[in-house]
Amino acid sequence: MCYEEIKIGALYPLTGDYAFVGNSIKKALDFYVYLVNNQNEICIPKDLNIPKLGRRNIRLIWSDTRGDSEVALAEAKRLIEREGVTSIIGSYQSTVTSSVSLLTEVLKVPYVSPDADAGVLARRGLKYFFKVGTDDITYTNALFGMMQANGILNYSLGSLAENSVLGQGDVQSLINVSNKYGYDISILELYSSEIRDIKERLIQMQCYNPGIIFTGQLSKDAITTIKALKELNYYPKAMFDQTSDYASNEVLEATGADANYIVSAVPWAVGVTKKIPLAKVVNEMFKDLYSENLNSVNSESFTGIYVLIDAITRACSNTPEAIRKALVTTCIPKERLIMPWNGVCFNENGKNIFASSIVVQILNESLKIVWPGYFKEANLVFPAPQWNSR
Numbered sequence: 001m002c003y004e005e006i007k008i009g010a011l012y013p014l015t016g017d018y019a020f021v022g023n024s025i026k027k028a029l030d031f032y033v034y035l036v037n038n039q040n041e042i043c044i045p046k047d048l049n050i051p052k053l054g055r056r057n058i059r060l061i062w063s064d065t066r067g068d069s070e071v072a073l074a075e076a077k078r079l080i081e082r083e084g085v086t087s088i089i090g091s092y093q094s095t096v097t098s099s100v101s102l103l104t105e106v107l108k109v110p111y112v113s114p115d116a117d118a119g120v121l122a123r124r125g126l127k128y129f130f131k132v133g134t135d136d137i138t139y140t141n142a143l144f145g146m147m148q149a150n151g152i153l154n155y156s157l158g159s160l161a162e163n164s165v166l167g168q169g170d171v172q173s174l175i176n177v178s179n180k181y182g183y184d185i186s187i188l189e190l191y192s193s194e195i196r197d198i199k200e201r202l203i204q205m206q207c208y209n210p211g212i213i214f215t216g217q218l219s220k221d222a223i224t225t226i227k228a229l230k231e232l233n234y235y236p237k238a239m240f241d242q243t244s245d246y247a248s249n250e251v252l253e254a255t256g257a258d259a260n261y262i263v264s265a266v267p268w269a270v271g272v273t274k275k276i277p278l279a280k281v282v283n284e285m286f287k288d289l290y291s292e293n294l295n296s297v298n299s300e301s302f303t304g305i306y307v308l309i310d311a312i313t314r315a316c317s318n319t320p321e322a323i324r325k326a327l328v329t330t331c332i333p334k335e336r337l338i339m340p341w342n343g344v345c346f347n348e349n350g351k352n353i354f355a356s357s358i359v360v361q362i363l364n365e366s367l368k369i370v371w372p373g374y375f376k377e378a379n380l381v382f383p384a385p386q387w388n389s390r
Helices: 019-037 069-081 094-107 136-149 165-181 198-208 219-231 249-259 270-274 277-290 298-314 320-328
Strands: 004-012 056-064 088-090 111-113 129-131 157-162 185-191 212-216 238-241 263-266 331-333 343-345 358-363 366-371
Touching: 004 019, 004 069, 004 298, 019 056, 019 249, 019 277, 019 298, 056 069, 069 088, 069 094, 088 094, 088 298, 094 111, 094 129, 094 165, 111 298, 136 165, 136 212, 136 263, 136 358, 136 366, 157 165, 157 198, 165 185, 165 212, 185 198, 198 219, 219 249, 263 366, 270 277, 270 366, 298 320
Parallel strands: 004 056, 004 088, 088 111, 111 129, 157 185, 157 212, 212 238, 238 263
Antiparallel strands: 263 358, 331 343, 358 366
16 A cells, blocks of 8 residues: 655754753654554554544654754754655754744744743744743742742742753843742852852852752753752752752753752643553553653644644645644643643744643652642652751
């Protein structure tokens, strides 16, 4: 039987500093495409509502950004002009996503972003950009919601963030939300991704002694920060992560018990499977294939490719414009998602208005949901014990 091949460009860091995350995302995307292309041969949960493609097959054309915006731009152009993809999904890093989305806007090719966190990405008025997942303001609001629920009041705050699209967004979100709730920020530390003088920045923060440090960092810098805190024998009352990266498998594997007590706002954790039956079934299928659970990053990536292929099946043709129009009209109910969200529906800027966050704490080297109450698995440990008390 002859099949029409639908090509989707998948643009992620598969080598370099963020290869661990990129390859984790690759597993989730490949997994969903496998389900779509083989739905007649395998048992698939009915609620997932896998789209029927008829005589069509999905093919992901993978391209390695190496974590570099210039490389990503060249690869995106190659995917569109030489490989003939009619949509792109990517790219984890907000800086890379920002650059590539401007190119796809000019070339009029839909770009679905499930896993880049910077909220500014969906505030630029782009017509071909669709942000499925959570963002800095969502994460920050969740952390403050958790603080209010636990009576964490009257503490000074500090911020440690990379000086990038992501970090700047996290800092601005912290300023806005802390003002709303009446918290004081005693110190803001933005560091260059080239220099990465994180230990020196932490020494500076010690002088100001903020009660809680908020972080806007990706996984590599999260690992460096945890190790530097231990070397300095310094720990504030709490470390709050605004990007979900401290909750990543990469960080947990690299730092072990030293990551305990860190609090992270995340879009998903294994704990939600206790309340969302579809998430439980899908995660078990993924684990059977890869011997690991879905995680806080690739769960969003899985949802992103789900949303994109749903739009492709509703489009009147496999052209970029038809796919864009179908994405605009996306309205997926929560019952069809593995995420703890109320659905997927895009506003005029391509932002999913239902993307939300839960809050986890690392306890005994495992993620436990501490907020909101519906998903809660453990009580928050606050303040965190100092290094010599662990």
